[in-house]
Amino acid sequence: MAWMAWTWPTAAFFAVIALLLVTFTVLAIKFPETPRTGILRIETTRGDRLFITLLGSAFINLAWLGIVGANQPFALLVCLVYAVAVFRYV
Amino acid sequence: MDKTVNQKAWFLVLPVLLLVAFSAVIPLMTVVNYSVQDTFGNNQFFWAGLAWFEDLLESERMWDALQRQMIFSAIILAIEVPLGIFVALNMPKKGFWASFCLVVMSLPLLIPWNVVGTIWQIFGRVDIGLLGYTLDALGISYNYTQDFFAAWTTLIVMDVWHWTSLVALLAYAGLQSIPDAYYQAAKIDQASRWAVFRFIELPKMMGVLMIAILLRFMDSFMIYTEPFVVTGGGPGNATTFLSIDLVKMALGQFDLGPAAAFSLMYFLVILLISWVFYTVMVNLDKRES
Known part of the structure; x- marks a missing residue:
C-alpha cells in the first residue's frame, strides 16, 4: 500500500464517503422510497x-x-x- | 400487479465491481492522495495540504487550457451533430447502397487514434502531403506547425473526418426506427419536408442524438492522441488541450502533486457535464414513454 501514499486526511475523506454510501444503501433497503x-x-x-x-x-x-x-x-x-x-x- | 423487488441480483455485478475497483477506484484514490502531497521521487511524500489546488486555481495555464478545450469541444459538436444528421437523412434507407454506405461510414471509426493523427500529419505536410502540397500550390499559406489558424483547422477537420460517422450512424439508427405510419400521416397532411424533419424525425432521433452528443463531448473533452501526434500542442500552446497539458505536467515535468490536483478538477468537470447529459437523456426517455 506504500505506493498509494496514504495520509490520514485522505483516509478520513474516503472513510466518510464509504460510510455515506453504506448508510444510504442500508437506508434504501430498510426504507424503500419512490x-x-x-x-x-x-x-x-x-x-x-x-x-x-x-x-x-x-x-x-x-x-x-x-x-x-x-x-x-x-x-x-x-x-x-x-x-x-x-x-x-x- | 406489484412485483416484489429482489435486490439480490446486484450481487451478480460483483465481479465487474472488483474489476472497476482495480482499474478505476484505486488509481483514483491514489490520485487524491498524491494531490495533497509533494514528492521528489524515491516514493517519499511530504504533506502539502491544498496548496496545489490553490496554485492551479490561480494559474492562467490551466484556465487557458480549459478555455481552449471548451472552444474545441463546442466547435466540433456544432459541426459534427448537424453534419451527421444531414448525412443520415440523405443515406439510402435499404438495399445494397444502404449497407455499402454503412460500411464506408464506419471505416474511420475503426482506425486507431494515433494512426488518424499520423495520416493527417502527413496529409497536411507541405513537402509530401497531398493537402499541404495542394494548398501550397494554390498559393494558400498553410503550415500547421507554425500557424495558429492552420493548426486549429487541421485538428477540427481531422476530428470531423474521424467522428462525424458516429453521429451519422446513430442518427441513421434513430431514423430507421420511425414507423412508416408517421410519414404517411405527414403526407396526408401535406406536411413540408421541414415540418416532417422538425416534428417527426428530430423528436424521434432525440434519444440517440443525446447519446451521440454525450459520446462526442466526452471523447473530444479528453482528446489527447491526435493533437499530440499532429501538433504536439503547438504552435506555442495554441492546441494544448487539457489532457496534453496534464501529461506535460505529470510526465514532462514530473510534478505529481499539481498534476494530481489538475486531474481531479478535470475529472470533476467531466463528471458534472456527464451527469447533466445523462439526466437530460433519462428525462427525455421518460417524457417520450
Missing part, C-alpha cells in the same frame, strides 16, 4: 440527491478555495447548508 420531482424538475431518489450533494460540495470547496482562499473548513458549512437544501427541495 422517486420524487423537485425544483430541478427531474425525478430523484435519495441516492441521486446524495450524488448531487457530493458533486456540488466538491465545487463549493473549490470555489471557496479559489475565491476566499482562507478558512477552508467554513466551506464545509456552506456544503452543509447546500446538502440540506438539496435533500429538502431537489
Whole structure:
C-alpha cells in the first residue's frame, strides 16, 4: 500500500464517503422510497440527491478555495447548508 | 400487479465491481492522495495540504487550457451533430447502397487514434502531403506547425473526418426506427419536408442524438492522441488541450502533486457535464414513454 501514499486526511475523506454510501444503501433497503420531482424538475431518489450533494460540495470547496482562499473548513458549512437544501427541495 | 423487488441480483455485478475497483477506484484514490502531497521521487511524500489546488486555481495555464478545450469541444459538436444528421437523412434507407454506405461510414471509426493523427500529419505536410502540397500550390499559406489558424483547422477537420460517422450512424439508427405510419400521416397532411424533419424525425432521433452528443463531448473533452501526434500542442500552446497539458505536467515535468490536483478538477468537470447529459437523456426517455 506504500505506493498509494496514504495520509490520514485522505483516509478520513474516503472513510466518510464509504460510510455515506453504506448508510444510504442500508437506508434504501430498510426504507424503500419512490422517486420524487423537485425544483430541478427531474425525478430523484435519495441516492441521486446524495450524488448531487457530493458533486456540488466538491465545487463549493473549490470555489471557496479559489475565491476566499482562507478558512477552508467554513466551506464545509456552506456544503452543509447546500446538502440540506438539496435533500429538502431537489 | 406489484412485483416484489429482489435486490439480490446486484450481487451478480460483483465481479465487474472488483474489476472497476482495480482499474478505476484505486488509481483514483491514489490520485487524491498524491494531490495533497509533494514528492521528489524515491516514493517519499511530504504533506502539502491544498496548496496545489490553490496554485492551479490561480494559474492562467490551466484556465487557458480549459478555455481552449471548451472552444474545441463546442466547435466540433456544432459541426459534427448537424453534419451527421444531414448525412443520415440523405443515406439510402435499404438495399445494397444502404449497407455499402454503412460500411464506408464506419471505416474511420475503426482506425486507431494515433494512426488518424499520423495520416493527417502527413496529409497536411507541405513537402509530401497531398493537402499541404495542394494548398501550397494554390498559393494558400498553410503550415500547421507554425500557424495558429492552420493548426486549429487541421485538428477540427481531422476530428470531423474521424467522428462525424458516429453521429451519422446513430442518427441513421434513430431514423430507421420511425414507423412508416408517421410519414404517411405527414403526407396526408401535406406536411413540408421541414415540418416532417422538425416534428417527426428530430423528436424521434432525440434519444440517440443525446447519446451521440454525450459520446462526442466526452471523447473530444479528453482528446489527447491526435493533437499530440499532429501538433504536439503547438504552435506555442495554441492546441494544448487539457489532457496534453496534464501529461506535460505529470510526465514532462514530473510534478505529481499539481498534476494530481489538475486531474481531479478535470475529472470533476467531466463528471458534472456527464451527469447533466445523462439526466437530460433519462428525462427525455421518460417524457417520450
